[in-house]
Amino acid sequence: MNRRIAIRNMALILGSVAVLPSCLNDKGKPVVALKHLKLDADQENVVNNLTETILPKTSTPGAKDLGINLFVFKMIDDCFDQKQQDEFMDGLKEFSAAVDEKYGKSFNELTPQERAAFVTGMEKQAKENRVKTQAADSAKKPAEPNKAENFYNTVKGQTVFGYTTSQYFMTKEVVYELVPGRYNAMFPVKKKATA
Amino acid sequence: MANLNIDSIKDRKFDAIVIGSGMSGGWAAKELGDKGLKTLILERGRDVKHLKDYPTTNLYPWEFPHHGEVTAEIREANPIVNRCYAFGEDAMHFFVKDKEHPYVQEKPFDWIRGYQVGGKSLLWARQTQRWSDFDFDGPARDGFAVDWPIRYADIAPWYSYVEKFAGISGNKDGLAELPDGEFLPAFPLNAVETYFSKHVKSKYQNRHVISARCAHLSKPNQIHLDQGRGQCQERTLCHRGCPFGGYFSANSSTIPWALKSGHVTLRPFSVVESIFYDEQKGKATGVRVIDTNTKEAIEYYADVIFLNAAALNSNLVLLNSTSHRFPNGLGNDSGTLGKYVAFHNYSAHINAEYDGAKEWTTDGRNPAGGGYIPRFRNVYKQETNFLRGYAAGFSAYRYNQTTSEGIGDELKNNLKNDDLSGWKVGSHMMGETIPKESNYVALDKSQKDPWGIPKLKISVDYDDNDAKMKKDYVEQMTEMFTSAGFTNIKASVDSRAPGLDIHEMGGVRMGKDPKTSMLDKWHRLHACQNVYVTDGASMTSTSCQNPSLTYMAFAARAVDHWVTNKGKA
Numbered sequence: 001m002n003r004r005i006a007i008r009n010m011a012l013i014l015g016s017v018a019v020l021p022s023c024l025n026d027k028g029k030p031v032v033a034l035k036h037l038k039l040d041a042d043q044e045n046v047v048n049n050l051t052e053t054i055l056p057k058t059s060t061p062g063a064k065d066l067g068i069n070l071f072v073f074k075m076i077d078d079c080f081d082q083k084q085q086d087e088f089m090d091g092l093k094e095f096s097a098a099v100d101e102k103y104g105k106s107f108n109e110l111t112p113q114e115r116a117a118f119v120t121g122m123e124k125q126a127k128e129n130r131v132k133t134q135a136a137d138s139a140k141k142p143a144e145p146n147k148a149e150n151f152y153n154t155v156k157g158q159t160v161f162g163y164t165t166s167q168y169f170m171t172k173e174v175v176y177e178l179v180p181g182r183y184n185a186m187f188p189v190k191k192k193a194t195a
Numbered sequence: 196m197a198n199l200n201i202d203s204i205k206d207r208k209f210d211a212i213v214i215g216s217g218m219s220g221g222w223a224a225k226e227l228g229d230k231g232l233k234t235l236i237l238e239r240g241r242d243v244k245h246l247k248d249y250p251t252t253n254l255y256p257w258e259f260p261h262h263g264e265v266t267a268e269i270r271e272a273n274p275i276v277n278r279c280y281a282f283g284e285d286a287m288h289f290f291v292k293d294k295e296h297p298y299v300q301e302k303p304f305d306w307i308r309g310y311q312v313g314g315k316s317l318l319w320a321r322q323t324q325r326w327s328d329f330d331f332d333g334p335a336r337d338g339f340a341v342d343w344p345i346r347y348a349d350i351a352p353w354y355s356y357v358e359k360f361a362g363i364s365g366n367k368d369g370l371a372e373l374p375d376g377e378f379l380p381a382f383p384l385n386a387v388e389t390y391f392s393k394h395v396k397s398k399y400q401n402r403h404v405i406s407a408r409c410a411h412l413s414k415p416n417q418i419h420l421d422q423g424r425g426q427c428q429e430r431t432l433c434h435r436g437c438p439f440g441g442y443f444s445a446n447s448s449t450i451p452w453a454l455k456s457g458h459v460t461l462r463p464f465s466v467v468e469s470i471f472y473d474e475q476k477g478k479a480t481g482v483r484v485i486d487t488n489t490k491e492a493i494e495y496y497a498d499v500i501f502l503n504a505a506a507l508n509s510n511l512v513l514l515n516s517t518s519h520r521f522p523n524g525l526g527n528d529s530g531t532l533g534k535y536v537a538f539h540n541y542s543a544h545i546n547a548e549y550d551g552a553k554e555w556t557t558d559g560r561n562p563a564g565g566g567y568i569p570r571f572r573n574v575y576k577q578e579t580n581f582l583r584g585y586a587a588g589f590s591a592y593r594y595n596q597t598t599s600e601g602i603g604d605e606l607k608n609n610l611k612n613d614d615l616s617g618w619k620v621g622s623h624m625m626g627e628t629i630p631k632e633s634n635y636v637a638l639d640k641s642q643k644d645p646w647g648i649p650k651l652k653i654s655v656d657y658d659d660n661d662a663k664m665k666k667d668y669v670e671q672m673t674e675m676f677t678s679a680g681f682t683n684i685k686a687s688v689d690s691r692a693p694g695l696d697i698h699e700m701g702g703v704r705m706g707k708d709p710k711t712s713m714l715d716k717w718h719r720l721h722a723c724q725n726v727y728v729t730d731g732a733s734m735t736s737t738s739c740q741n742p743s744l745t746y747m748a749f750a751a752r753a754v755d756h757w758v759t760n761k762g763k764a
Contacts, residue, residue, distance in 0.1 A: 055607070060607060074260070075264070127600075164610055165262040180430065183558070187556050189555065189556050
């Protein structure tokens with residue numbers, strides 16, 4: 001039952017994140033217990049706020065409600081190798097620098113609207129670069145990697161993975177079946193359920 | 196096992212010993228138990244009891260700490276087994292970790308192992324096809340190995356025998372190259388798989404796309420219910436262990452059945468160090484085991500020994516069983532022990548799209564995985580510049596067109612988009628490799644494993660025949676896909692090491708001539724007739740069919756032979 005304990009612990013960490021950052025002003029101390037990544041509290045909050053910007057609370061729960069931000073930390077800390085973690089840290093710094101250059105303040109100090117605007121810009125840029133990279137691939141010339149963009153893609157990828165495999169998403173938004181009990185090989189499209 | 200009284204030789208004397216509790220060992224134990232022989236099963240790993248020891252079987256994706264992903268630490272510590280497709284957070288407890296049981300790779304070889312009761316039968320992909328006379332005749336016809344001492348007619352009744360008990364789903368397809376069996380209902384092909392099947396049949400002579408035959412209880416019979424197994428629930432989470440007993444594993448089927456007979460004792464944590472040979476009696480009299488917990492050496496005695504440790508480990512046990520009579524390994528008068536190892540070649544894939552059949556999709560999951568293309572090259576005559584041939588998987592699927600574009604509500608909507616994609620199709624090759632003397636396993640003279648047993652040294656590689664066959668697969672499938680109107684066809688070949696197909700075979704091959712083979716037509720060592728080897732080690736050639744069903748049939752047949760003939764030379 002270790003897994004259940006782990007999940008329960010994650011819920012406890014989730015609780016502490018909801019409380020601590022608002023009342024603690026110590027820049028140096030991260031809240032999430034990480035084994036490999038060395039983040040200060042500001043950097044940690046950049047990731048927290050970024051996941052919430054990507055997946056905000058709307059009429060449905062957001063990243064922080066569902067603990068997706070913590071899942072992102074856990075995945076990068078546990079499942080990324082040293083090189084990937086170094087790239088993540090480099091990217092985080094460049095991402096922060098890009099925000100600073102544009103707004104003269106940190107990502108954490110932006111309003112939610114400003115964060116969304118900045119991230120939308122990254123989305124657009126990432127999409128353009130994907131197209132460019134695909135074109136370059138066919139010409140055998142890889143495009144120059146943009147560290148800030150790679151960082152953004154990593155956080156987004158893990159946010160999406162955590163969300164689409166979360167209990168909330170797999171029970172409320174789509175229905176995951178552990179035991180389907182059927183295989184219909186010829187199933188009419190028009191009968192397909194919508195959830 | 197604490198309840199074994201190991202002080203008394205009498206208590207360590209059995210009618211039969213079975214080494215290994217997986218696909219073939221489970222069958223040997225079941226048959227011996229059914230026939231009333233006092234039998235000891237030795238398993239080097241821990242016990243895995245059906246239902247009780249499947250810790251992840253009922254977990255939802257979000258209940259895994261990393262939602263199914265393997266951590267970097269585990270990946271880095273296990274570069275070999277991590278390459279296996281089924282090594283994930285949900286099933287890694289059933290795989291041997293790289294450091295636990297080291298071996299020597301003279302050439303790169305990904306040796307994927309499951310050391311526990313049930314062995315790899317818990318983890319297999321459950322595809323089950325009979326061999327045909329084209330396979331058993333093959334070596335004699337094109338001269339690539341020694342002649343098999345048996346033919347399809349020898350083994351056909353035993354295929355039927357094990358199929359009825361294990362439960363195999365499939366259609367009677369009436370193909371000479373893939374004989375029909377005792378089938379439960381097949382899992383049907385979907386719209387595009389059916390379309391491709393019809394197209395291939397109309398366009399090509401002797402090429403077929405059929406429903407894959409697999410070891411799932413699509414509709415259980417009484418004999419399956421008697422085993423405590425139930426209908427397959429189409430979870431396709433088989434590698435975690437199935438709580439329904441929906442697919443065949445030694446854990447859900449043969450081992451509990453054997454234990455219920457009251458004649459069979461299971462001893463896990465027992466690495467077999469060697470089989471010992473009595474020169475006066477001219478036969479094997481027992482085995483020496485190292486208890487993996489206490490490191491204590493214990494000897495067990497029996498009239499007959501069934502060696503089913505999985506192909507390469509069965510080689511290891513025989514190589515390490517030396518005596519004055521057999522200085523180079525038990526039964527090794529021919530000098531062929533450990534040689535002529537072969538495997539399957541799964542290293543080419545092809546994918547494409549199909550624009551039709553938009554009105555159809557599928558619902559639920561298909562445990563059979565889709566279609567199967569039996570070997571069609573060099574079957575009736577040698578028609579290519581390579582020997583033998585390949586089978587292929589074929590499947591078609593549609594998926595929900597979710598995207599991760601955008602942020603906020605746009606992203607949330609994109610992630611649950613259930614608009615269906617068009618049909619995608621895919622295939623992978625399953626090629627036969629040619630047994631060669633230069634592909635061998637041997638004992639490493641200088642390095643020992645944690646139990647004091649020499650490490651196995653593996654020297655196995657692809658050859659020119661494999662390269663030609665791979666090229667032909669890509670060409671033929673591209674042509675068949677093009678002809679069927681599939682578009683955006685993309686073939687890919689990978690550079691994996693041998694072994695990752697998990698179908699290593701040979702080293703203790705069968706044959707008519709004791710000068711060029713190890714085993715006779717009953718799977719007995721030519722030179723030591725109370726030792727039977729009925730796992731992958733015994734394979735003279737490898738065919739391109741999945742081998743497990745054949746091991747099961749071999750094991751049941753060999754036990755019958757011993758029980759019928761024991762005491763007679």
